[in-house]
Amino acid sequence: MSTSTAEPVRRRAGLAGLQRLGRSLMLPIAVLPAAGLLLRLGQDDLLGGVEALKQPAAVLAAAGGALFDHLPMIFAVGIAIGWARRSDGSTALAALVGYLVMDGVFTALSPVLLPGVLDSKGEQATIDFGVLGGIVAGLVAALLWQRFHRTTLPTFLGFFNGRRLVPILTAVSMMVIASVMSLVYPVFNAGLTGLGTVVGENAVVGGGIFGLVNRLLLPIGLHHIVNNVVWFLIGDYQGVHGDLQRFFQGDPTAGTFMTGFFPIMMFALPAAALAIWHEARPERRKLVGGIMVSVALTSFVTGITEPLEYAFVYVAWPLYLIHAVLTGTSLALVNALDIHSGFAFSAGAIDYVLNFGQSTRPLWLIPIGLAYAVVYYVLFRFVIRRWNLRTPGREDDETTGTETTPATVTAATTESAGTTGAAGDTDTAGRADR
Incomplete structure (x- = not known):
């Protein structure tokens, strides 16, 4: 060789x-x-x-x-x-x-x-x-x-x-x-x-970079490696290490690498799903809408985002780059505003409510999330239409005359997830996955 x-x-x-x-x-x-x-x-x-x-x-x-x-x-x-x-x-x-x-x-x-x-x-x-x-x-x-x-x-x-x-x-x-x-x-x-110490002194930059890298590594299944460094190793509080563990031990400064995911997963990504639904072709809009509502609710309630992200990560990669950058800005913003929260599973409504009493200024995450939802919705619709991206419901018509069915739309939506199964990202069961 x-x-x-x-x-x-x-x-x-x-x-x-x-x-x-x-x-x-x-x-x-x-x-x-x-x-x-x-x-x-x-x-x-x-x-x-x-x-x-x-x-x-x-x-x-x-x-x-x-x-x-x-x-x-x-x-x-x-x-x-x-x-x-x-x-x-x-x-x-x-x-x-x-x-x-x-x-x-x-x-x-x-x-x-x-x-x-x-x-x-x-x-x-x-x-x-x-x-x-x-x-x-x-x-x-x-x-x-x-x-x-x-x-x-x-x-x-x-x-x-x-x-x-x-x-x-x-x-x-x-x-x-x-x-x-x-x-x-x-x-x-x-x-x-x-x-x-460096990250603690500049949580805005550190959190922003982590948010960007986390999303960029997700399609190839390497984000868990980076997650483990910041969630279980960096920082110390009464002998406990890592952002996640320190949060649950009561460290008021913890959450640098978790809080910013709540606006994205509870609000922004569901808004992206709404944009994809609205940009689908009229004859496919009903089918795509059912799928998008389902994955949007999953993202909001549980923080499981892969079913939605894989719907556009490969077929419309410019959208995913925008998503990665905006995720980084979300983590940077909440750190700049000194907002602290955390999760044991993922940044969904369940963890938000459960850990509300232990969080610092968590109510601010709602207006921030709504603002990001507007940004995502407008940007996604504009980019999809401007570059005619093939998001679910906008695929080219089949010359074979195959009838569009819920099964075919679902297959198109989840095709990327299937092709990346080797990366291990389709297994979302039971993890602080972000």
Whole structure:
């Protein structure tokens, strides 16, 4: 194979690997809605404020808090199951073993590498890579499982054949890897702290860039990787890291990378769906309208936007670029106005209402969202008409005389989602997906 031919192959393989990682992240992220719901219901401004329900509320809060506290372990198990092809329970066991070994190594080396450093409770600080450590443990377990789960050892070691060998190899491997990670932790922690400080000092620019990049990466399924950095790693509040986790622990400054999605997903994208409906050809408008109303309601209520975004991301990519830029401006604007909110699932009405009491100036999101809805509606209609974009309901007539039916319109609307299934983005179940 020539060098010119090998280079594109390597690039495609690298992209496929990143997409696979993005898909694997979906499984542990699916835990977040349950964790966020339980934790919020148990707070004093909800069930915890009712005297007769204080004890049940404490149970709910403790249950949700336990999931957040052990999020790295959940990521380790989830990544291992999601990454390894034809994985089974032994993959999850290997990941758990690897994570526990890593955690033990971190605890043992913390006094040596972090002498005199105390945590928020005044105790010896512990090396903590957060969910990144869980991701590493999960990937190592998955890779070892794929390579060795069918290995046959000599007869006298036959008990450890195949799947029983993988947890042992994972434990040994993670002991070495965790030792190396411990050595670089001071640099890692300083870099992450510095990045969090920079973003915190200029949340307008940081939030805006994240909003833009998040939407641009969605069609190829890589946005989950960026999401995990800002939602679970950047920033610190009483020993808790990441924008999402800090929000649910009561950090009043959290929400930099979440709040700006509410105006877009609750108002702007439904307005875009309305524009697409109104620009459909008269004979197709009724069919397209039913579909657009459905995906618009889904976006507003739950914050699941892929069914709508995939309706125009490929067939009308200029609209998607406009959408990405405007999403960035939304995050920048709400940060400039010092509005803070968050979500455990996505930026829909359910999370907006549920987390209203814990948010800062959340009512402002409604007029901002309505303003963005007007901008989206006007821009989408203008661009669709100006460049005659083939959004749903504006496709060229079939020369074969095929009758237009709801099924054919639905197929046209969701064609892009089907073609990008390999990127893992069509699986929207149970995630803080934004």
